[in-house]
Amino acid sequence: MSDVTARFFGAPSMLGRAAALFSFITLLAFFMGPFYWPASNSAWAGFLRISTLVSVTLYILYKSNMPKRSGASVLLIIFLAYMILNSIFLEEGMQSARRIIFIGFFILMVANFWREPNLPIWLMATVTLIGAIFAGFSLINLYRLGELSFTYRTEAIFSSGLSGVADFGNTIVAAMHYAICFSAALWLLFNSRSGYIVVLWAACLFMIGTYTVMTFARTGWVACLAVFIILSVFALRSRNWRRVVPVLITVSVLLVWLSLTNLDYELSVRGVTYRDEIWITVLERFQSHPIFGHGAGKALEPISINNGTRYVRTAHSTYMEVLYQFGVTGLIMFFAVILAILNVLIKGHSRHQAASVKVWALAVFISGCVVMTVELNGFIDAPNLLWVWFWFPVGMALSYGGQQC
Numbered sequence: 001m002s003d004v005t006a007r008f009f010g011a012p013s014m015l016g017r018a019a020a021l022f023s024f025i026t027l028l029a030f031f032m033g034p035f036y037w038p039a040s041n042s043a044w045a046g047f048l049r050i051s052t053l054v055s056v057t058l059y060i061l062y063k064s065n066m067p068k069r070s071g072a073s074v075l076l077i078i079f080l081a082y083m084i085l086n087s088i089f090l091e092e093g094m095q096s097a098r099r100i101i102f103i104g105f106f107i108l109m110v111a112n113f114w115r116e117p118n119l120p121i122w123l124m125a126t127v128t129l130i131g132a133i134f135a136g137f138s139l140i141n142l143y144r145l146g147e148l149s150f151t152y153r154t155e156a157i158f159s160s161g162l163s164g165v166a167d168f169g170n171t172i173v174a175a176m177h178y179a180i181c182f183s184a185a186l187w188l189l190f191n192s193r194s195g196y197i198v199v200l201w202a203a204c205l206f207m208i209g210t211y212t213v214m215t216f217a218r219t220g221w222v223a224c225l226a227v228f229i230i231l232s233v234f235a236l237r238s239r240n241w242r243r244v245v246p247v248l249i250t251v252s253v254l255l256v257w258l259s260l261t262n263l264d265y266e267l268s269v270r271g272v273t274y275r276d277e278i279w280i281t282v283l284e285r286f287q288s289h290p291i292f293g294h295g296a297g298k299a300l301e302p303i304s305i306n307n308g309t310r311y312v313r314t315a316h317s318t319y320m321e322v323l324y325q326f327g328v329t330g331l332i333m334f335f336a337v338i339l340a341i342l343n344v345l346i347k348g349h350s351r352h353q354a355a356s357v358k359v360w361a362l363a364v365f366i367s368g369c370v371v372m373t374v375e376l377n378g379f380i381d382a383p384n385l386l387w388v389w390f391w392f393p394v395g396m397a398l399s400y401g402g403q404q405c
Helices: 002-009 014-032 041-062 071-090 095-113 119-144 171-191 195-214 218-237 241-261 263-270 275-286 318-346 357-371 385-398
Strands: 303-305 310-312
Touching: 014 041, 014 095, 014 119, 014 385, 041 095, 071 095, 071 318, 071 385, 095 385, 119 171, 119 195, 119 357, 171 195, 171 218, 171 241, 171 357, 171 385, 195 218, 195 241, 218 241, 218 357, 241 263, 275 303, 275 318, 318 357, 318 385, 357 385
Parallel strands: none
Antiparallel strands: 303 310
């Protein structure tokens, strides 16, 4: 810790130290808020807006840590500009435009912060501990309350059993918030050097993984599996197989158990949970405004599913939502940004760079892109899961600019 502290406080500029500190606090609140925040959600979002603005202002004044311009950053700016113009011309009011500008500032803050030498790893460690503490507390408290069942889908959990503390409202939201903690814990487990620290991260991974499994949210499972595959590949490239094998065995046992006992139920009974009906309806409504969409932030009218017995108000696919709100033009730009970000994160890796935090950014981004196919809504809403799984890794990617590592 002393070495990290010396490097941090030995920064050449007071502005640089202040910018890094404000960014760390902001991102800590960003990840901590959904688990617990002493005030309301609007107060949490307000704090993020103010602290993000302060951080970006300090970084702009500091200048020396600003990321270099790249093809990915240019494409992102064009996409954000298009969304702002779309919101101005197709939406009444400026609420969506303000949110898009806020997203831009958030990305810029992350891009600057991620260029710090050690603070990103400290953030990942903190996120891991947050997830493990709340997961452990939730499992113990739910068991105490008699609300924890190990029978498949008998009691899918999404809270801690205590109002206002790690209470996510539904299983998918809970699973996806713990999945980002799972991804950080896995990276730390694969790349930490101290044996005692490895045991700590393994314990955190176990608690977070147990909670995520018991949400029975397939979206969260897929997110964790995608992260595991990508991080494992890079860990094996660095010949760090001793860390991978125990986790690989555990994941394999879970997959075999699911396949032998519940796969038929998942495929034949639950299936795609009416997403095909939702997507068909969204595509039908999209056709009235195909080029530029219905407008930024435009909410879907209720969609009838299951023969009219249920209604939903989301597209259950980020790509469908972008198509509906921003049209074919917006969707093409969106895919262009995704490909550019992937190019930045994929290129330049070598065996000795497998421990780079760039690998974690790649794993989170790819996992998010996979999950966005069937879930994650509110593309330009106030901070939500899309900020965690898309806008945040976009900021991480932009921090590398034209660098190769």
